[in-house]
Amino acid sequence: MLEYITVEPLAVASLIKEKYSAGFNYLLDITAIDYSEYVDVQKEEFALIYIIRHKNFKETIVVKTYLHTLEIQSISDVFKGANWLEREVYDQYGIIFKQHPNLRRVLNHKEFVGHPLRKSYPITKGQLLHSVDDLIDEMNNRLLNKNVVCKLDNGSFSECNKDLMFLNIGPSHPASHGTIRTYIALDGETIEAAVAEIGYLHRGFEKSCENHNYNQIIPYTDRLNYCSAISNNIAFAKTVEDMLGVTLPLRAQAIRVMLLELSRIEDHLVCLAAILVDMGAMTNYWYMYNPRESIYEVLSKLTGARLTNSYMRIGGMANDLYDGFEVDLSKAIEEVQHGVKETLSLIKHNRIFHDRTQNVGIISAEDAINASLTGPNLRACGVEFDMRKDNPYYGYENYDFDVVLGSVGDVYDRIMVRFGEIDESIKIIEQVMRKLPEGDINVKDASVVLPAKESVYSNIEGAMNHFKLTYEGVKVPADEYYASIEATNGELGFFIVSDGSGTPYKVKVKAPSFTAISAYPEMIEGSQLADSILTLGSLNIIAGEMDR
Amino acid sequence: MELVSPSLDTETAIVTKLDDAVKWARESSLWPMIFGTACCAIEFMSTAASKYDISRFGAEVVRFSPRQADLLIIAGTITYKQAPILKQIYDQMSQPKWVVSMGACACSGGFYDNYSTMQGIDEIIPVDLYVAGCPPRPEALLDALVSLQEDVRTNKYNPQRHKDFKGLLDNA
Numbered sequence: 001m002l003e004y005i006t007v008e009p010l011a012v013a014s015l016i017k018e019k020y021s022a023g024f025n026y027l028l029d030i031t032a033i034d035y036s037e038y039v040d041v042q043k044e045e046f047a048l049i050y051i052i053r054h055k056n057f058k059e060t061i062v063v064k065t066y067l068h069t070l071e072i073q074s075i076s077d078v079f080k081g082a083n084w085l086e087r088e089v090y091d092q093y094g095i096i097f098k099q100h101p102n103l104r105r106v107l108n109h110k111e112f113v114g115h116p117l118r119k120s121y122p123i124t125k126g127q128l129l130h131s132v133d134d135l136i137d138e139m140n141n142r143l144l145n146k147n148v149v150c151k152l153d154n155g156s157f158s159e160c161n162k163d164l165m166f167l168n169i170g171p172s173h174p175a176s177h178g179t180i181r182t183y184i185a186l187d188g189e190t191i192e193a194a195v196a197e198i199g200y201l202h203r204g205f206e207k208s209c210e211n212h213n214y215n216q217i218i219p220y221t222d223r224l225n226y227c228s229a230i231s232n233n234i235a236f237a238k239t240v241e242d243m244l245g246v247t248l249p250l251r252a253q254a255i256r257v258m259l260l261e262l263s264r265i266e267d268h269l270v271c272l273a274a275i276l277v278d279m280g281a282m283t284n285y286w287y288m289y290n291p292r293e294s295i296y297e298v299l300s301k302l303t304g305a306r307l308t309n310s311y312m313r314i315g316g317m318a319n320d321l322y323d324g325f326e327v328d329l330s331k332a333i334e335e336v337q338h339g340v341k342e343t344l345s346l347i348k349h350n351r352i353f354h355d356r357t358q359n360v361g362i363i364s365a366e367d368a369i370n371a372s373l374t375g376p377n378l379r380a381c382g383v384e385f386d387m388r389k390d391n392p393y394y395g396y397e398n399y400d401f402d403v404v405l406g407s408v409g410d411v412y413d414r415i416m417v418r419f420g421e422i423d424e425s426i427k428i429i430e431q432v433m434r435k436l437p438e439g440d441i442n443v444k445d446a447s448v449v450l451p452a453k454e455s456v457y458s459n460i461e462g463a464m465n466h467f468k469l470t471y472e473g474v475k476v477p478a479d480e481y482y483a484s485i486e487a488t489n490g491e492l493g494f495f496i497v498s499d500g501s502g503t504p505y506k507v508k509v510k511a512p513s514f515t516a517i518s519a520y521p522e523m524i525e526g527s528q529l530a531d532s533i534l535t536l537g538s539l540n541i542i543a544g545e546m547d548r
Numbered sequence: 549m550e551l552v553s554p555s556l557d558t559e560t561a562i563v564t565k566l567d568d569a570v571k572w573a574r575e576s577s578l579w580p581m582i583f584g585t586a587c588c589a590i591e592f593m594s595t596a597a598s599k600y601d602i603s604r605f606g607a608e609v610v611r612f613s614p615r616q617a618d619l620l621i622i623a624g625t626i627t628y629k630q631a632p633i634l635k636q637i638y639d640q641m642s643q644p645k646w647v648v649s650m651g652a653c654a655c656s657g658g659f660y661d662n663y664s665t666m667q668g669i670d671e672i673i674p675v676d677l678y679v680a681g682c683p684p685r686p687e688a689l690l691d692a693l694v695s696l697q698e699d700v701r702t703n704k705y706n707p708q709r710h711k712d713f714k715g716l717l718d719n720a
Binding site for chain 1: 585591593594597598612629630631633634659662663685716
């Protein structure tokens with residue numbers, strides 16, 4: 001259930017606090033809209049959007065405010081997760097959040113001038129960075145807050161009682177899983193303070209969306225979470241289809257469920273393989289990674305690509321399953337089961353594995369909700385939130401599966417939740433394949449789905465239809481809408497503003513990895529250096545999705 | 549040049565030029581440093597895993613320290629924010645060194661023609677070989693490796709290119 005509320009900017013902070021005490025304690029996203037080129041003249045040039053959810057995980061509120069000046073009260077004192085989200089809005093739109101503890105750029109680099117998601121910023125205007133941010137002032141503030149350093153009268157800092165060593169992990173480090181940089185202050189082996197810097201893979205997804213039509217965006221969505229490309233396709237296509245008000249045929253829904261679960265397996269395999277390598281358990285990497293190759297084979301036969309599949313279309317998908325798909329799929333699933341079994345037999349009762357992962361990198365359920373963690377990372381804390389159960393779509397309510405929960409919220413739980421979810425996903429896939437409905441895979445609507453090739457080549461209506469849809473894109477009614485699915489890393493949502501044309505006016509991704517990394521520095525403070533690597537690995541941060 | 553042949557007994561001595569022997573050693577044991585940032589890095593993982601097995605070509609000793617590597621594989625998008633780091637890593641590698649640009653993003657920015665993405669890493673560091681694809685299949689990367697080995701052996705391209713190169717960040 002989506003409810004829209006519009007308030008004055010001055011009332012936002014108090015409304016959020018009021019809703020917070022009424023049970024809306026889960027922040028999904030904060031973003032802004034630049035209305036300067038919108039079809040209808042709006043009240044103000046800029047509007048801010050806050051999306052919050054009730055603790056029953058069913059009701060969602062979209063709070064909107066039109067800004068008279070480019071300033072607003074920060075809500076990071078209510079939600080920890082708001083800290084980085086507000087930084088992103090500041091970075092991309094130049095909106096100042098008053099009383100924000102650390103309002104600095106998060107995605108773009110420090111020498112960047114201007115705010116790229118403003119409509120006035122030209123999309124291709126790149127700006128060279130000459131030297132990397134040293135993060136020293138951010139670290140000093142962090143240490144000051146923790147009473148590890150003291151501020152001297154002349155404005156500089158001194159270490160009061162500890163002999164600290166500073167260390168950069170990343171952005172080019174084998175265990176940094178892509179391009180995350182963590183700057184830490186060490187006392188011996190213990191991390192006293194940590195700050196994380198992201199944005200090294202910020203490749204302008206949201207700006208690119210504003211310059212492409214809906215179906216052209218599908219390949220871009222592949223590259224958000226590139227470990228499970230199809231689930232991003234589905235999340236985006238579903239949001240647009242909801243805005244169009246079309247319902248997919250049952251066969252298409254079932255295929256989407258099956259591919260979502262296959263992506264989940266694919267993603268968890270690579271996450272688990274990588275974290276076990278980080279622990280020195282190299283053998284497991286082969287057990288887990290080779291089944292992934294078998295999934296690649298099925299997917300490349302089905303979609304033509306191993307990794308970046310671009311299989312979904314607005315209103316359906318590119319093509320139906322091929323003959324013999326079921327046999328290939330069950331072979332791949334068997335290999336996954338074999339790999340998981342072999343790995344578990346090596347680690348399940350392994351003392352080294354237990355010592356390295358149990359009670360390491362803990363985050364409590366309360367903190368995790370406040371920091372907007374989602375997906376397996378949140379479920380590892382024992383919070384029973386799964387979009388497939390709480391807001392079912394594509395007939396998920398008809399499948400029999402369990403939500404896998406942890407209890408402590410440590411690295412061990414996050415790993416074991418993922419192992420459990422692989423089993424549950426296999427259960428769902430088997431149920432889908434057992435009673436896969438016959439019928440169409442695309443909606444029957446000529447204004448949404450491309451006509452059949454025969455009709456394009458043989459009659460003028462088909463040719464015109466094809467031309468109009470390709471050239472202008474699918475026309476989506478003017479609306480502002482948020483929809484999400486349970487992707488592999490958690491709730492993956494899209495907030496789309498349409499002006500009625502074939503190109504979105506604005507697209508915002510609610511990326512699970514973004515909020516996970518914002519919680520990461522506090523999770524590793526106080527733990528050992530080696531534990532920070534495992535904590536990062538267990539959160540399964542995918543840079544493409546985090547930095548967009 | 550084949551150094552070991554079953555038809556030769558163990559007492560046989562082989563006479564060759566020192567230069568050839570060095571080139572043979574270099575081409576057969578390229579040590580890659582992976583600068584993996586995005587999707588292409590996942591395909592590199594496949595190339596290194598047992599199915600495609602990069603060790604068949606002598607390049608399985610993946611180093612994450614540039615000082616121990618002689619082949620830099622840039623697997624993924626390089627943004628303007630990342631560029632100084634890539635340059636620093638390239639500079640830390642000792643000569644002789646080779647650079648492979650893997651995938652559309654590293655080669656040209658790919659379909660990310662926007663404010664944050666470098667339009668090709670050859671604006672900041674020299675590139676010996678470009679691999680097309682988004683992402684390239686593991687076979688394409690292996691093909692690049694084999695072509696590069698030929699280049700190491702024959703030196704058919706301009707051997708001065710790493711020394712003469714001036715990129716956008718060199719004058720800074």
